[in-house]
Amino acid sequence: MLLMNLLGTALAIGQAYCAAEALYRAFQGRAAWELLAGFAILALARAGLSVLAERAAFAAGAAARRRLRTDALTRLLHAGPSLLRGSHSGELTVTAIDRVEALDGLFARWLPAASLAVAGPVLVALAALWADPFGAFVLAATGLMVPIAMALAGLGAAAASRRQFLAMARLQARFLDRVRGIATIVVHGRAEDEARALGSAADELRRRTMRVLRVAFLSSVALDFAAAVALVGLAIHYGLALRAGTLSNPTTALFVLLLVPEFFAPLRGFSAAYQDRLRAHGAAEALLALPPIPDQAPARPIRTVEAQGVAVAFEDVRLTWDPVRGRALDGISFRVPAGETLVLAGPSGAGKSSIIEILLGFVAPDQGRVTLNGADISELVPQALSRLTGWIGQRPVLFAGSIRDNIRFARPEATDAEVEEAARAARVDRFSDALPDGLDTAVGEGGYGLSGGQAQRIAIARAFLKNAPLLLLDEPTAHLDPATEAEVLESLRRLAIGRTVILASHAAAAHAFGGRRLDIAAGRVVAARGAA
Amino acid sequence: MSPLLRVLALWRGHLGWLLLGFVTTLAALVAGLGMMTLSGAALATAVAGALVAPMLLRGFGAARVILRYFERLWTHEATFRALASLRVWFFRGLSRSSAGGLGFRRAGDVLARLVSDVEALDGLYVGILLPLACAVLLLPALVVLIGLRDPGLAAAIGVLFAIAAFVLPWIAMRVTRGAGQRLASTAAALRVAALDALTGLREVRAFGAEGRMLAAVQAREGALLSAQREVSARMALAGAAAFLCAQLAILAVLIAAGFAPVAAVAAAFLVLAAFEAIGGLPRAGAMAGHAVVAARRVLEAAEAPAAVPEPAPPAAMPAGSGLRFEAVHFRWRADRPEVFDGLTLDIPQGSRVAILGPSGAGKSTLAALALKLAAPQQGCVKLGGVDIATLATAELRARIGWLSQATHLFDDTIRANLRLARPDADDAALWAALEAAHIGEVVRALPDGLDTWVGEGGARFSGGQGRRLALARTLLSDAEVLILDEPCAGLDADTERAFLTTLNEVAEGRTVLLIMHRLTGVERLDRIWRISAGHAVAAAA
Missing domain, CATH: 1.20.1560.10 (ABC transporter type 1, transmembrane domain)
Incomplete structure (x- = not known):
């Protein structure tokens, strides 16, 4: 020039x-x-x-x-x-x-x-x-x-x-x-x-x-x-x-x-x-000032076969988000065999979400080991980890696009029939049929405003479509009113069949799931039922 | 009247400064033209054996330098004054118009876009108005000066000047106005794609969608860049066309030089300087295209009628402060479903009422209706038995303290943020409110205490702390009715229970409306309503 x-x-x-x-x-x-x-x-x-x-x-x-x-x-x-x-x-x-x-x-x-x-x-x-x-x-x-x-x-x-x-x-x-x-x-x-x-x-x-x-x-x-x-x-x-x-x-x-x-x-x-x-x-x-991209250690692919499911183990895991507020996790250990359900119970701030976020790879523990089928989670590349896990959080984010696009987000190569199957399994069709364009109704930024329960159903449909062996549920009903909560829990129970499930939730929802249970408070295990 | 003229009309109060800036700019331009022309003339006459006016030439040179200094100074002064009054006018207008209620509906980005529209008008005076006004005066001067010697040449140069100064900028304006729509829509699409990827960082990581999201943003960026490229290419053509006009004018002078060589040299320098002075106008035309669109949006937002018209004359404020919704039908927009279809809800004076319901059921809309940020299409809202449509809005709002989900913390001190609710509150009252909102301890631990700066949108505090500061502000107001919309959002469970317990005491005697998605069990409530399907249903007390 x-x-x-x-x-x-x-x-x-x-x-x-x-x-x-x-x-x-x-x-x-x-x-x-x-x-x-x-x-x-x-x-x-x-x-x-x-x-x-x-x-x-x-x-x-x-x-x-x-x-x-x-x-x-x-x-x-x-x-x-x-x-x-x-x-x-x-x-x-x-x-x-x-x-x-x-x-x-x-x-x-x-x-x-x-x-x-x-x-x-x-x-x-x-x-x-x-x-x-x-x-x-x-x-x-x-x-x-x-x-x-x-x-x-x-x-x-x-x-x-x-x-x-x-x-x-x-x-x-x-x-x-x-x-x-x-x-x-x-x-x-x-x-x-x-x-x-x-x-x-x-x-x-x-x-x-x-x-x-x-x-x-x-x-x-x-x-x-x-x-x-x-x-x-x-x-x-x-x-x-x-x-x-x-x-x-x-x-x-x-x-x-x-x-x-x-x-x-x-x-x-x-x-x-x-x-x-x-x-x-x-x-x-x-x-x-943006965070740098760290050099990635070459990771071994996980040695799991999806049909056999995923076993999860935490060994003396410690995590600190902010030194001022102390440890979020202070020596957590537990074990969940493949295909079983573990309920994490405890007050908000006890560390339930931190456990889920470690399993999702959002954050790495400061100390201790987290393994999936015996393989250390820190050795997995994020893509390998995300293939194994399905996740439903408190407030799912809906992207600008149709409901169909939002469900397909879980697996872009899915066919229309598979997306509709997932929508039915999650009972999305119960409200989408009443919308002007059905599954093709635009939602997200600038689109049709869905209620919290409807958004959560789309998140469940995503999990059905993804069909991952490990399902992580982080207070999925925290922002729903009791009637909607019951409906969503019913869908979640069907989704849970045949998968390893870790559910962080308050007591009421925990009863609905049964299974193993870990009570935690201030980052420590205070009671365990079948999970140690 | 065109939107730009309307904006100019707002600047009437600064006419003196605007004119001073214009006169200095014009004088500096004349000095510059004189300096160039006389330089040429000095050479030309010297060839002929004489040397004209070296003193005059020096005088023009000195005047040019000095006038340029004052031109810069005074046009800046005028610009500052104009932009200050534009902002104050816009703020006043927005606060009166329905657009002011936008902040209530979390449309912060819409407001931010309006602010950038206001900024787009800052360059109106220096970038568009001044050069255009100078060109208007320069054209006849140029034609007369050259026409004295050679009318034919003057006509040719006049036409070329008019094309470069008026026609090309006008075309540039049309082009940018037409392309503006595409630029705006592609830019918005890019923003939405990036916002999706970043708001959904958890989803993106959990589903391993990093590559897909990046590709989606890049595709939107490609569309924006191609729209920008098109505008830029057209602008370059307009600029080149203006340049060629100038070159043609000089060529015309050179061709005509045979008849009067001395005058031709001076004319060549004059034309060179005159066209240089208007070289920026095609670009200014493009700016004007943007400015027109921006001005229209700014005027629309600031002059939109208030969502709820002010009654004339307003009724006297009632003594009581019970709230009652009577058979209210409401929808936010005509193409959206009804939020309420015949909602009736009674909140007696001094009672504590909880409104529960799933998100999206319209709980927050209740607050908007009570505060006259929106008006029901049917039915009415009554305060102390009087339809609030007949009450003065300012007096009504003084009765109601409101903590919304989008309550804004200003980039100011804690003290200033709290005093928004009660300007005359003393420190003791501020501390009491902070204690009640369970944030007193945190503020006490800060080195600057109440004078701590909260940062943009409360950025120096965590979400939960910022929420509690906003709550303290609401508690500080001496309003008789408190509407608290999800007051515990962002609070941990223990703090939530502690806060709700305290609220039972501090709000003694006030009417309290708690909008929540679920109860914790410690609230002392007189009545619980559940909103579903556009109706209020009484739940257990």
Whole structure:
């Protein structure tokens, strides 16, 4: 792209020469058709080149965004569900979407402008040198004046521009915050107070920013001053030389004078693109803060045969989410043979969910061993683990798409007949038949709002379709009213047949399942029935 | 009137600054044109044996540098003033219009999009209005100056200038307005795909769907990029066309140079500078295309009629504070099923009532109706025996304290967040509310106490802690009716029981409406209602 931009500058130099020579010939009354034709051809070439350069700039920005977004999403997907403990999925989306978009200017505008800022003027100065050393000297001297003067005017345009940018960003963040919470403000009857506060905050910001800008703009004066000195100085110098007869060829004077705007154009482009760099700065920091992708140890595939089921064992497992809150699991041991059911009972916060999340591979234990059919879970690649496990959580996430798509999520290669079979098994058809488009009704973001119990049935249908030998149920009825809970439990019991099941739940649901039972409190086993 | 003009009309109060900025910009432009033209003229006359006005040339040069400084300064001043008043106006309008109730329905991203629309209008003055106004004045000046010597050339240059300054930007505006729809829909699709993948991180891991989700996002991204590429390519063409207009104008000057060479040199420099001054207009036209769309959305949101019209004149507030829903029929939108079909519910003054029911049954909608964030299509809601439709909204809301599931914590101190409910509350009252919400201990342990900054959306606190801060705010208000929508969401079981036990005492004498999906057993309740299929059914007390 730099080459394209430099070629553009070279064509501009050629045009300046054609125009200068043509004007000179006009004085002599000579025709200059070949120069005019040259000027026109160069103009067309420059126009074509500018279109190509803009396309290349877009392509560079697009390629960078695609690469960065894939990288960011890969890192987020890799870090997995534990991210949701610390941050909201909305914020993560802002990082993956908006922050990556904000980096476009850096690659599409700032980088090309920054590379041309030095090379462009040098090329123009060289052309001037060929025509007239003195002209080249004036251009070079005034050109050098720009960075020096910028550095002298305080810490230069950069620092001031950054401060202005930050101040604006802060005002915008405050405004966004107040608008997001506008319902809260309105209901408290404080809208007028907040509107006044917003106004005075903006006024205060304006006063402070203008104080900074009064000094900051002095550095922009440097560029205008240098350009004016070069133009006016050269015009008067050449004018005097022409009148005195010391300069015989006016073409030189016209040529150099026409080069002055071309000389300063890349410098202007550079300062204009500076905002893009600032905008990218914050975005880049947020992207760098994303969790890294760890090197994966080559994992052995699990030696299980699905028909025989999965046996699960925990051996003295310890896990700490947050050192301040102490251990979530403090030496948990139990064993579940293939095809059996284990109910994890205990108050919320006792560690039930942590056990399920270890089995799902959302988090690795700090100490102890977790095995599936004797194979250590830490040696399984996530894909192998996810093939073995079916999972139903407290609030299933429905994706934007049809109910059918949402069930098929469990096994993308499933046929329509298999999806419908799973829907029937989970009793999804009981409510989907009443919806406008049956199983093809759109749900999720922007779609039809389903109730918690209906969403849970879709999650059960997913588990039926996936048909994994180990079923993990994490308080699947916690957010349902008792009537819906009974219906969902009935479906779950049928799903459980022939599988190893680990169910974390409060007492009522546990009774429905029977089987082995492990009571835990504060990360320790307090009672076990058939599970030790 | 076009949306952009409506926005401009909002800036009437800053007319002085806007005009000052415009006059300085124009003066700086004239100085720049003079400097270029006289530079050319200096050379041309020197060839002819004379040197005109070196002092004038220096004067223009100095004026150009100084005027540019003040141009930057004053246009920024004007922009800051304009954008401040636009935001305040927008906020006031939104708080009155039905869109203000959006936050209640967790439509935070819709509001965020509106805010970015407001931001899109920030560049209206400097980026569009100023260059356009300068071009309008520059065109006749250019034609007259050149026309004095060569009317034919002046006509040609005038036409080219008008194409570059007005026709091409207009085309760019049309193009971006047309493409805006596609840009917006592909961008929204990309956002939904990413939000799905990240909200569903647990599902994605459990089903090993990482590769599929990434591919889905990449496909949406591809669609967005291709829409952007199309707009960018058209913009590049518009820019190149404007450039060619400038080049044609210079070519015309060069062709005409044979007749009056001295004037031609000056004219060449003048044309060069004049076209450079309007070089950004096609891009400004594209910006205007976006700005028109943004302005329309901003105006629609801020000027939408309130969901519930204000009665004129409002009835006197009743003494009592019992709530009664009478045969209420309600649906959020005409194309959605009814949430309530004839709901009748009585919440006597001073009673404690629980509303239970599955999610999606409309429990939260009850709060919206009681607060006049929405109005029933049939039936009515009464406070102290008076239909709330006849009451002044502000006075009604002062009677009702509400903790919603989407209650917002502001990026401010704990003190400021709490005082939203009662601006005159002293520290003792704040601490009492914090203790009642079982968060006093946590706040006391913070080095800055009540002056601790809560972060964006309460980000510095865990979900459960943020919820308790919001609860403390609701308890602080001296409202006689408290509507608590899932107050214990995010609280662990022990804290939940402790909180509900405390609530029995702190809310003594107030009417309390607890909206929950299940009971813990420690609540002291006078009545329990279960909502199902659009009706309220009495459950055991």
